[in-house]
Amino acid sequence: MDTLAALGHGFLVALTPYNLLWSAIGVTVGTAVGVLPGIGPALTVALLLPVTYHLEPTSAFIMFAGIYYGAMYGGSTTSILLNAPGESGSIVTAIDGHAMARQGRGAQALATAAIGSFVAGTIATVALTFVAPLMVKMALLFGPAEYFALMVLALTTVTAVLGDSLARGLGSLFLGLALGLVGIDMQTGQARLAFGVPELLDGIDTVVVAVGLFAVGETLYVASRFRFETEEIYALKGSKWMSREDWSRSWKPWLRGTLLGFPIGALPAGGSEIPTFLSYLVEKRLAKRPEEFGHGAIEAVAGPEAANNASAAGVLAPLLSLGLPTSATAAIMLAAFQQYGLQPGPTLFDSNPELVWGMIASLYIGNVLLLLLNLPLVGLWVKLLLIPRPWLYAGILVFSTLGAYTLNNNVVDLVILWVIGLVGFGMRVLNVPVAPCVVGLILGPLAEQQFRRALAISQGDASVFVTHPISAALLAVAVLLVAGPMVLRHRQRMAEKAAEKAAANKAAGRSGTTPAL
Amino acid sequence: MTTGRTLRVGEALLGGGLLALGILIAVETMLTPSTGRSVVGPALFPYLVAGGLVLVALSLLREAVAGPVAHQGGFEMDGAAVAFVAGGLVAQFLLIEFLGWIPSATLLFVAVARAFGSRRLALNALLGLALAGGTFLVFNYGLDLNLPSGSVVEWFAPDE
The missing domain is CATH 1.10.287 (Helix Hairpins)
Incomplete structure (x- = not known):
């Protein structure tokens, strides 16, 4: 009942006209950046950090949460009407959603996405309301060793689940960790890797890295591909309403998507890609007509869209209760907490209940606002897709340099932005995921702090990490996540070789030896 | 290619x-x-x-x-477009303190728009100018953040 009382108090905070205004601004901006290609929630929150410096933290976080949720709604619009996903969580939606738009059923696809997002977002926010306090109770059992192990686990999952090559993911992660080392060491005051540049003593700002990778790197990449790719936007036509059949085919995928999205988002497993892919596979397996998948099956839009919204709520649970970011947007939100001198975690629930619960309550309100914004007003958002790309990307870069410059009012940040942007471009070309770099940059220094604290308590005995059962278990899972796929891939390669050999044998007329696959 | x-x-x-x-x-x-x-x-x-x-x-x-390469079957890239964007950013960080935010951001806008194939220079410059001018006003007078007006301007019109 404590939780309900706290939530009720949160509603009192979130329902003040001032905070309602910020929530409305957040969901509107969020939907817009979700719709626009080339700009996402992580980048938007990063760009808004300097602007919100003078704002009340509660209002700022209510706005950020609105942006995060709003981007999940808006991303689906781009996926469905344009043959390019607006957000990484909407990649799967693009497959069947775009097929539906080609058949003139774009409005139904948008409707099932919006209503599914609302259903999933609301259920997942309820889950967040009750899971977060439980995680706080769990976190109170954690010492520095456990925190360190948990952060290692988060870093490995973000790395292992993204991208098609573990080496590329780890490369991105270690680049982020290396960038995180720059600056004055918090515990001894010693400068590290500053190379005599005074501006580097404060460290490399997360905002500059995020903007460099997500805005500059992305713009360079899109510019390099722009001449070779064509976009086709489908206009909305015909009936705007979902038929009875659409409803009956949608509601179960919504619920299943929610069930997949929330827990996977809440586990340190890296954002919304995994649950959306899983939801797609599950719906395909359960569908009466799986052959429709890929050609405009409404289930394939309903399930993944519900899953990505539910995962957004899930991601907030470890962020608020443990201070653990599991996606790029969450990492930037953690940077926002640090800007205000706040440390998310169990103490935040005690020291700033109006912030935590006001933010959670605002998610309920934001969901309702988003349903209103996205269902009747979807036509307005579609207009955003008509902005000519040259102006859109030119504007994104002007705002990016503005954000980077106003952080500290110095040119060095613009130079770092340029360098990171070029690195980000190279990473995009080579299919290196960028999220591990951002998460590594923000989580690396925190992990180091816990690591040194743990060793200070144990007086230099490094075995604390494996003798504490929780810490040992978390580290074991992390090792499994890295080693598991490697072993599987190795065995797969062996099996392929054996199969090739068998095929060769067969071709040579010496069949009979069948390899065990 | x-x-x-x-x-x-x-x-x-x-x-x-x-x-x-x-x-x-x-x-x-x-x-x-x-x-x-x-x-x-x-x-x-x-x-x-x-x-x-x-x-x-x-x-x-x-x-x-x-190992496997990132893009099976080749991958086309427009080097000139990349150079326009990267060059626009370099010009901006070299010029921002001297010329100020408004001209350097306008230049960046035009360069990026050109990278995306837009050749209407005058229109793009006008749009960039409007965006740069608008953000300058909002940030310096509305939000109390300091975007540079440029040392060139301060030579001619020193504020006290």
């Missing part, structure tokens, strides 16, 4: 770059005299990160030689 071969070179560059970074961090950490007296000094984590970088770099180099 970029081929798989070029992408392999790219991946080798990435591996080589991370290798160099790892060695740089290790050497720099070695050269920094340690001041801390705690159990774990400020040098341990840099060494761990350097070690990780070297290992990952070696594995990337191996992948560059024998």
Whole structure:
């Protein structure tokens, strides 16, 4: 009942006209950046950090949460009407959603996405309301060793689940960790890797890295591909309403998507890609007509869209209760907490209940606002897709340099932005995921702090990490996540070789030896 | 047309770059005299990160030689467009303190729009000017953040 009382108090905070205004601004901006290609929630929150410096933290976080949720709604619009996903969580939606738009059923696809997002977002926010306090109770059992192990686990999952090559993911992660080392060491005051540049003593700002990778790197990449790719936007036509059949085919995928999205988002497993892919596979397996998948099956839009919204709520649970970011947007939100001198975690629930619960309550309100914004007003958002790309990307870069410059009012940040942007471009070309770099940059220094604290308590005995059962278990899972796929891939390669050999044998007329696959 | 071969070179560059970074961090950490007296000094984590970088770099180099490439079947890229965007950013950080935010941001806007194939220079410059001017007004007068007006302007119109 404590939780309900706290939530009720949160509603009192979130329902003040001032905070309602910020929530409305957040969901509107969020939907817009979700719709626009080339700009996402992580980048938007990063760009808004300097602007919100003078704002009340509660209002700022209510706005950020609105942006995060709003981007999940808006991303689906781009996926469905344009043959390019607006957000990484909407990649799967693009497959069947775009097929539906080609058949003139774009409005139904948008409707099932919006209503599914609302259903999933609301259920997942309820889950967040009750899971977060439980995680706080769990976190109170954690010492520095456990925190360190948990952060290692988060870093490995973000790395292992993204991208098609573990080496590329780890490369991105270690680049982020290396960038995180720059600056004055918090515990001894010693400068590290500053190379005599005074501006580097404060460290490399997360905002500059995020903007460099997500805005500059992305713009360079899109510019390099722009001449070779064509976009086709489908206009909305015909009936705007979902038929009875659409409803009956949608509601179960919504619920299943929610069930997949929330827990996977809440586990340190890296954002919304995994649950959306899983939801797609599950719906395909359960569908009466799986052959429709890929050609405009409404289930394939309903399930993944519900899953990505539910995962957004899930991601907030470890962020608020443990201070653990599991996606790029969450990492930037953690940077926002640090800007205000706040440390998310169990103490935040005690020291700033109006912030935590006001933010959670605002998610309920934001969901309702988003349903209103996205269902009747979807036509307005579609207009955003008509902005000519040259102006859109030119504007994104002007705002990016503005954000980077106003952080500290110095040119060095613009130079770092340029360098990171070029690195980000190279990473995009080579299919290196960028999220591990951002998460590594923000989580690396925190992990180091816990690591040194743990060793200070144990007086230099490094075995604390494996003798504490929780810490040992978390580290074991992390090792499994890295080693598991490697072993599987190795065995797969062996099996392929054996199969090739068998095929060769067969071709040579010496069949009979069948390899065990 | 970029081929798989070029992408392999790219991946080798990435591996080589991370290798160099790892060695740089290790050497720099070695050269920094340690001041801390705690159990774990400020040098341990840099060494761990350097070690990780070297290992990952070696594995990337191996992948560059024998592993799968990023884009099967080639990949086309427009080098001129990349140069326009990158050049626009360089021009901006070189000029921002001298000319000020408004002209340098306008220039960036025009350069990026050109990279995306828009040749209507006058219209783009006008739009860029409106955006740069608008943000200058909002940030300097509305939000109390300081965007530079440029040392050139201050020569001619010094404020007190």
